Amino acid sequence: MGRPGAGGRFGEFGGRFVPESLVPACQELERAFDDAWADPAFRATLDAVLRDYGGRPTPVTECRRLSERLGVRVVLKREDLAHTGSHKLNNVIGQALLTRRMGKQRLVAETGAGQHGVATATAAALFGLECTVYMGEVDMARQELNVFRMELLGAEVRAVHSGSRTLKDAVNEAMRDWVATVDGTHYCLGSVMGPHPFPYMVRQLQRVVGEEARAQCAVVLGGDPDVVVACVGGGSNAAGTFAGFADGPSRLVGVEAAGGSAVGNGIPGVLHGMRSLFLQDEAGQILEAESISAGLDYPGIGPEHAHLAALGRAEYDRVGDDEVVAAFRLLAQTEGIIPALESAHALAWLVREARASVPAGASVLVTLSGRGDKDVAQVRERLEGSR
Amino acid sequence: MTPHAPPAFEAVLRARRDAGRKLLIPYVMAGMTEDWVEVLEAVVVAGADAVEVGIPFSDPMMDGPVIQEASLQALQRGTTPAAVVDAVGEAQLGVPIAVMTYYNLVFRAGHRRMARSLAAAGIGAAIVPDLPLEELGPWATEADDAGVATILLVAPSTPEDRVARICARSRGFVYAVARMGVTGERVSLGPSTGDVVTRARAATDLPVCVGVGISTPAQAVEACRSADGVIVGSALVRRLLEHGGPDAARDLVADLRAALDRA
Ligand SMILES: Cc1ncc(COP(=O)(O)O)c(C=O)c1O
Numbered sequence: 270m271g272r273p274g275a276g277g278r279f280g281e282f283g284g285r286f287v288p289e290s291l292v293p294a295c296q297e298l299e300r301a302f303d304d305a306w307a308d309p310a311f312r313a314t315l316d317a318v319l320r321d322y323g324g325r326p327t328p329v330t331e332c333r334r335l336s337e338r339l340g341v342r343v344v345l346k347r348e349d350l351a352h353t354g355s356h357k358l359n360n361v362i363g364q365a366l367l368t369r370r371m372g373k374q375r376l377v378a379e380t381g382a383g384q385h386g387v388a389t390a391t392a393a394a395l396f397g398l399e400c401t402v403y404m405g406e407v408d409m410a411r412q413e414l415n416v417f418r419m420e421l422l423g424a425e426v427r428a429v430h431s432g433s434r435t436l437k438d439a440v441n442e443a444m445r446d447w448v449a450t451v452d453g454t455h456y457c458l459g460s461v462m463g464p465h466p467f468p469y470m471v472r473q474l475q476r477v478v479g480e481e482a483r484a485q486c487a488v489v490l491g492g493d494p495d496v497v498v499a500c501v502g503g504g505s506n507a508a509g510t511f512a513g514f515a516d517g518p519s520r521l522v523g524v525e526a527a528g529g530s531a532v533g534n535g536i537p538g539v540l541h542g543m544r545s546l547f548l549q550d551e552a553g554q555i556l557e558a559e560s561i562s563a564g565l566d567y568p569g570i571g572p573e574h575a576h577l578a579a580l581g582r583a584e585y586d587r588v589g590d591d592e593v594v595a596a597f598r599l600l601a602q603t604e605g606i607i608p609a610l611e612s613a614h615a616l617a618w619l620v621r622e623a624r625a626s627v628p629a630g631a632s633v634l635v636t637l638s639g640r641g642d643k644d645v646a647q648v649r650e651r652l653e654g655s656r
Numbered sequence: 657m658t659p660h661a662p663p664a665f666e667a668v669l670r671a672r673r674d675a676g677r678k679l680l681i682p683y684v685m686a687g688m689t690e691d692w693v694e695v696l697e698a699v700v701v702a703g704a705d706a707v708e709v710g711i712p713f714s715d716p717m718m719d720g721p722v723i724q725e726a727s728l729q730a731l732q733r734g735t736t737p738a739a740v741v742d743a744v745g746e747a748q749l750g751v752p753i754a755v756m757t758y759y760n761l762v763f764r765a766g767h768r769r770m771a772r773s774l775a776a777a778g779i780g781a782a783i784v785p786d787l788p789l790e791e792l793g794p795w796a797t798e799a800d801d802a803g804v805a806t807i808l809l810v811a812p813s814t815p816e817d818r819v820a821r822i823c824a825r826s827r828g829f830v831y832a833v834a835r836m837g838v839t840g841e842r843v844s845l846g847p848s849t850g851d852v853v854t855r856a857r858a859a860t861d862l863p864v865c866v867g868v869g870i871s872t873p874a875q876a877v878e879a880c881r882s883a884d885g886v887i888v889g890s891a892l893v894r895r896l897l898e899h900g901g902p903d904a905a906r907d908l909v910a911d912l913r914a915a916l917d918r919a
Pocket of ligand 1: 355356381383384385459460461500502503504505506507563565609611639640
């Protein structure tokens with residue numbers, strides 16, 4: 270997975286569909302990122318912060334009891350063990366360093382589950398930046414604790430009351446903020462989406478996940494895994510993971526929420542600055558996604574994933590809320606690891622496909638994108654409600 | 657629908673500008689109320705030189721709370737792009753009409769199909785704010801072919817070389833964005849308004865009209881010290897959200913007209 274083509278295109282997807290007011294800022298960001306990414310000093314600082322502060326490299330854990338249960342060999346890439354409890358930190362540390370390099374002093378971000386918001390608030394605290402996080406009203410209710418965490422970290426959380434009051438609308442609101450404040454503010458987008466260069470930049474900042482995992486698999490498995498699986502909201506943990514394996518033989522699988530499956534049910538369109546696949550009606554009005562997991566509650570997908578799907582280099586499948594909750598419990602009870610509901614989508618897919626499209630004995634790397642502490646109350650309510 | 661020749665959007669606006677008139681372009685969100693077509697008629701009677709008709713989109717990224725609310729209301733009333741285009745065609749308003757909408761609705765309909773349906777309805781221009789110069793090609797080609805003017809935006813943040821390229825590609829008029837930010841009423845004009853207009857004017861002889869935040873007759877007059885005209889959106893749409901109907905629209909537009917004509 271290399272550089273996008275002219276204009277930030279991955280095949281027919283990507284691009285930069287933003288109002289004129291934002292074009293210069295996107296161009297500036299593209300130049301700044303290219304310059305920083307080519308600068309050994311920047312890369313050394315980024316690596317050092319991720320190591321000494323972020324807890325990288327995260328381990329790969331072999332799951333003996335789960336493997337026995339499923340009949341396939343499962344290893345987990347443990348992004349749940351990164352500081353703040355998810356892969357989101359990799360991206361925000363990079364963007365926060367870039368923000369300072371561009372001489373800006375404020376971050377705005379959108380958040381769904383709150384993990385990206387928490388990570389952004391964390392990076393803002395670490396580097397002394399101001400931070401405003403937009404979050405849908407619905408998500409604030411289901412991720413109350415993360416709202417408090419962000420505030421504790423010194424960020425301002427602004428509730429979004431428009432539209433579906435979830436991630437899609439939080440992105441709209443963050444963009445509206447950014448248009449008005451772009452001189453001193455960087456939009457710290459949380460996934461591989463948005464106008465160029467965001468999908469490319471965020472994937473590069475997340476590729477550490479896949480690169481570490483490939484080297485770790487060489488030791489643990491003696492080579493590349495047969496299958497690599499990750500959940501997909503916008504697609505950043507999946508893109509980072511796939512980037513480490515795309516030039517090898519592994520089967521790559523991205524797992525979407527059934528109610529937010531842009532590859533499964535979406536069609537080409539343009540939203541949030543990018544051409545990609547979106548859930549929409551005949552007229553082109555964007556439809557609302559629906560998922561138990563706030564982080565996957567998004568009606569689109571990053572453009573590079575749409576491209577990988579079109580090429581057939583990666584495949585995308587979906588799982589329903591019930592399967593997800595079952596997988597959430599299964600990992601807790603077989604391995605003593607409580608996964609994020611988002612990550613439980615990748616596990617749920619494996620539970621379904623083991624000994625089916627994934628042959629018995631195959632080796633499978635699952636990216637465990639985050640830990641599930643934030644979801645415990647929600648799962649409890651659901652389980653008690655269904656009794 | 658009675659077919660009729662589309663008014664030559666740009667020619668009409670240029671002629672009025674050249675005759676010394678300041679251009680007044682009210683914005684109305686199509687479908688937001690039952691009587692939205694009457695609102696269009698009312699603003700024409702009150703002295704609009706052209707009308708900008710918003711086609712509601714689910715995710716209006718460039719818009720502030722007032723136009724967001726109007727979009728939502730219009731969508732809840734079942735408004736579709738095709739129905740808007742038909743209704744505007746039937747209304748035969750007698751002034752140049754531009755539609756304003758987001759690119760996904762154009763992309764979904766298909767560039768050619770959208771361009772031709774606008775032309776067939778006598779809609780002379782389109783504003784698609786999330787379609788910047790670099791992404792414009794496929795739409796602009798079809799719009800040009802169909803005789804629909806694509807109006808482009810120049811922002812306070814636009815550097816000089818881009819201003820020139822945008823003005824060269826814009827048709828109808830050049831939309832000078834008064835401030836960095838979304839649509840919505842403001843207590844004062846953006847501090848960079850004069851500067852944006854001056855920079856656009858240096859690059860083109862198209863009319864240069866200012867929009868985003870123009871709320872009062874006094875602000876319209878101030879903007880027209882440098883600009884050829886103004887687009888007034890949220891101030892009008894707010895009155896419609898408050899159930900002012902065609903009367904409130906007529907009053908506001910008449911006040912704006914009188915102030916511009918007096919200045
Ligand atoms: C733990 C976790 N995993 C995955 C996601 C989905 O994002 P992405 O697809 O960009 O990795 C989120 C988003 O909130 C998350 O919190």
